[in-house]
Amino acid sequence: MVLEFKNINKSFGEKKVLKGVSFVAEGGKAFGLLGRNGAGKTTSIRILMNVFPADSGEILVDGKPIDYQAIGIGYLPEERGLYPKKTIMTQLVYFAELKGMTAKDAAKSVEYWLDRLGMSEYKNKRLDTLSKGNQQKIQLITALAHNPHIVILDEPFSGLDPVNAMLLKDVVKEQIAQGKIVLFSSHQMNYIEEFCDSIAIINAGKIAISGDLHDIKRNYVRDKLVVSTTTPEAIKADLVNTCTEREDGSLLIQLTSPEEKQSMMEWLVANYDIDEVKVFEPSLNDIFVEYAGEQI
Amino acid sequence: MKQFWKILKFELKGYFKNKIFVGITIFLVVAIAAVMFFPNIIAAFKTDESETPDVTELPVMLVYAEDDTLAGIVKEYFTDAFADYNVALAEGTLEDVQSQIISGEAECAFVLDSAFSYTYYVNNLTMYDSNTAIANNVLQEVYRVTAMLSNGLTAEQVGEIMSVQIESKTAALGKDQMQNFFYTYIMIFALYMVIMLYGQMVATNVATEKSSRAMELLITSAKPVGMMFGKVLASCIAGLIQLIAVFGSALLFFNLNKSAWGENMIIQSIFNIPVDLFVYMLIFFILGFLVYAFLYGAIGSTASKLEDINTSVLPITFLFIIAFFVVIFSMTSGSLDTPLMKVCSYIPFTSPMAMFTRICLSTVAWYEIALSIAALVGSTIGIGILSARIYRVGVLLYGTPPKIGTLIKTVFKKE
Numbered sequence A: 001m002v003l004e005f006k007n008i009n010k011s012f013g014e015k016k017v018l019k020g021v022s023f024v025a026e027g028g029k030a031f032g033l034l035g036r037n038g039a040g041k042t043t044s045i046r047i048l049m050n051v052f053p054a055d056s057g058e059i060l061v062d063g064k065p066i067d068y069q070a071i072g073i074g075y076l077p078e079e080r081g082l083y084p085k086k087t088i089m090t091q092l093v094y095f096a097e098l099k100g101m102t103a104k105d106a107a108k109s110v111e112y113w114l115d116r117l118g119m120s121e122y123k124n125k126r127l128d129t130l131s132k133g134n135q136q137k138i139q140l141i142t143a144l145a146h147n148p149h150i151v152i153l154d155e156p157f158s159g160l161d162p163v164n165a166m167l168l169k170d171v172v173k174e175q176i177a178q179g180k181i182v183l184f185s186s187h188q189m190n191y192i193e194e195f196c197d198s199i200a201i202i203n204a205g206k207i208a209i210s211g212d213l214h215d216i217k218r219n220y221v222r223d224k225l226v227v228s229t230t231t232p233e234a235i236k237a238d239l240v241n242t243c244t245e246r247e248d249g250s251l252l253i254q255l256t257s258p259e260e261k262q263s264m265m266e267w268l269v270a271n272y273d274i275d276e277v278k279v280f281e282p283s284l285n286d287i288f289v290e291y292a293g294e295q296i
Numbered sequence B: 001m002k003q004f005w006k007i008l009k010f011e012l013k014g015y016f017k018n019k020i021f022v023g024i025t026i027f028l029v030v031a032i033a034a035v036m037f038f039p040n041i042i043a044a045f046k047t048d049e050s051e052t053p054d055v056t057e058l059p060v061m062l063v064y065a066e067d068d069t070l071a072g073i074v075k076e077y078f079t080d081a082f083a084d085y086n087v088a089l090a091e092g093t094l095e096d097v098q099s100q101i102i103s104g105e106a107e108c109a110f111v112l113d114s115a116f117s118y119t120y121y122v123n124n125l126t127m128y129d130s131n132t133a134i135a136n137n138v139l140q141e142v143y144r145v146t147a148m149l150s151n152g153l154t155a156e157q158v159g160e161i162m163s164v165q166i167e168s169k170t171a172a173l174g175k176d177q178m179q180n181f182f183y184t185y186i187m188i189f190a191l192y193m194v195i196m197l198y199g200q201m202v203a204t205n206v207a208t209e210k211s212s213r214a215m216e217l218l219i220t221s222a223k224p225v226g227m228m229f230g231k232v233l234a235s236c237i238a239g240l241i242q243l244i245a246v247f248g249s250a251l252l253f254f255n256l257n258k259s260a261w262g263e264n265m266i267i268q269s270i271f272n273i274p275v276d277l278f279v280y281m282l283i284f285f286i287l288g289f290l291v292y293a294f295l296y297g298a299i300g301s302t303a304s305k306l307e308d309i310n311t312s313v314l315p316i317t318f319l320f321i322i323a324f325f326v327v328i329f330s331m332t333s334g335s336l337d338t339p340l341m342k343v344c345s346y347i348p349f350t351s352p353m354a355m356f357t358r359i360c361l362s363t364v365a366w367y368e369i370a371l372s373i374a375a376l377v378g379s380t381i382g383i384g385i386l387s388a389r390i391y392r393v394g395v396l397l398y399g400t401p402p403k404i405g406t407l408i409k410t411v412f413k414k415e
Helices: A042-048 A088-098 A105-114 A133-145 A164-177 A187-195 A213-218 A230-237 A256-273 A282-290 B002-017 B017-045 B066-083 B093-102 B131-150 B155-162 B177-211 B216-219 B222-257 B265-271 B275-302 B305-314 B314-333 B339-344 B351-361 B366-393 B404-412
Strands: A001-014 A015-027 A030-035 A054-059 A073-076 A150-152 A181-187 A195-202 A205-214 A224-229 A243-245 A251-254 A274-279 B060-065 B086-089 B107-115 B117-122
Touching: A001 A042, A001 B060, A001 B131, A015 A030, A015 A042, A015 A054, A015 A195, A015 A205, A015 B366, A030 A042, A030 A282, A042 A150, A042 A181, A042 A282, A073 B216, A073 B222, A088 A105, A088 A133, A088 B002, A088 B216, A088 B222, A105 A133, A133 A164, A150 A230, A164 A187, A187 A282, A195 A213, A195 A282, A205 A213, A205 A282, A205 B002, A213 A224, A213 A282, A224 A230, A224 A256, A224 B222, A230 A243, A230 A251, A256 A274, A256 B314, B002 B017, B017 B222, B060 B066, B060 B093, B066 B086, B066 B131, B066 B366, B093 B107, B117 B339, B131 B155, B177 B216, B177 B222, B177 B265, B177 B275, B177 B305, B177 B314, B177 B351, B222 B265, B222 B275, B222 B366, B275 B305, B275 B314, B275 B351, B275 B366, B305 B314, B314 B339, B339 B351, B351 B366, B366 B404
Parallel strands: A030 A181, A030 A195, A073 A150, A150 A181, B060 B086, B060 B107
Antiparallel strands: A001 A015, A001 A054, A195 A205, A224 A251, A224 A274, A243 A251, B107 B117
């Protein structure tokens, strides 16, 4: 299954929130939708969920306009919230029924998920009697109980302790293994790097960069060197304008072009006491800061 | 449609599991039972007591006059007229009478200067003291009787003249306002109470979902029209069930105590409501309720916090209170076919009360009723759809509630 956002535009009043957003997410893989607060992630998700229509553009599934009767979508919103005064079972079954399940199937599926997440003992308890982490797990069930084709997880790991985070990771991996499209939105780049094969970074309503994460990293311009040395001050003094010190004490040297790489390495080794010198490979965090950092 | 039923069922269950809802219903049924059994309870206690109260336990009313004959006659008449008092002739001087009242030995006193003039003495004059009015009537009667006797009429003739009975009949060719007044009043008042209570409940319900962020999930799971209609119809059904419980138990308790209430015209008229008026009552009640509940739901969706609800719903509450007072004033003044009431009979916010009142208390042509109901049905559907649109926009807005004008503009612009 392939989900495709094709040139989606959306304005609220005078404000253009999405300006020609396009990306492709495939089944059996996790897709990271990244961007700073207010970049347009939630609006994109709401358009995908048919909360409101796009002004122009299309959402395609396997090349055809999305059919909401046939394609189920599960959503874990960033702003968590359910009915605090109602029992867990009642509300989980209700949400699964709203997504089109029969009462019987809904109850069966909810029972399975409560068991899967170790929450069966709470099924007749009111939501507000549960801890934050457990409420989070209940919320996750609302996204998964109706066995959707597309799973949207907005900041899924926030508020989880390491044990529960591990449990959630397993569940997400299961969903991916079942061939579902898992759409991640998070500011915790380590999780995105761990799960997502592809990403799209939205900046001020536009896609700043999108595609396979490895390709993005590989295609990143190789014009910086990372140097570990015992004489950082001497190098910094000689390369005043192009050398900066990193948080871990190593130096980052900006080259004028990628071709300068070889000669600069040789020059460094010849003139200073160098422990290690290598081409700078960006982390997702670096890519995010570069592409989402400034408003386009 | 399937979603609508699921929402309706879920919301309705919510009402029946709500302790406040159940508590109010039980309280009302118990209160109605207490009222309906009241005459029998009183009767049960009365049988234990002696039928004629002891005169010496009653408050003392003194009669004082310089002329002993006058004092004697007046005391005799007053004893009959003031059954709740122990009427006695005063002894001693005027000062003695006054000090007896101040000390509390006597409650009041009539000090007669002549057969036509007296001073009424009482310690604290209450707002409801009608003793002087009764005394005036009695003294006039005393004068008339003595005058007639002194002019040669026999005691029998005087008795006949004084006790002459007038026979009268009234034939209402249109509606009998007196007959229909009470259940019209009850329906208007019930509608007022139910809309105020349930309207607020619908608004709070929507705002709670929004503030608890359950809305994030709901809005992505169900269509706004389904949500709005499901919620509002559930509240309407819950309201009707509550009213059926209250009025049904009232009817049951009335029948159990029929003999005790048999003479009471108000109660009789309430339970003898004609079938056609009852049907109109149901139609106008349900439609009127829906119009306002939709508006309350829409407004609830624009509030981000529960505290905002009270101020957000004020315009609707004012609209409703104005409608209520227009109808109540027309009802109590008896002038129901004024131009204002006629106009109000076709405006959806006022017609449920105005038209129903006119149907009950005045003569309205069938086509006027049909037109009013048709306008109301149309507006109910229209307002329902508009509310669903406001809801869809409103639930996603957080922060300061938007102005109504801006909101409506946004709602129409989106389509």
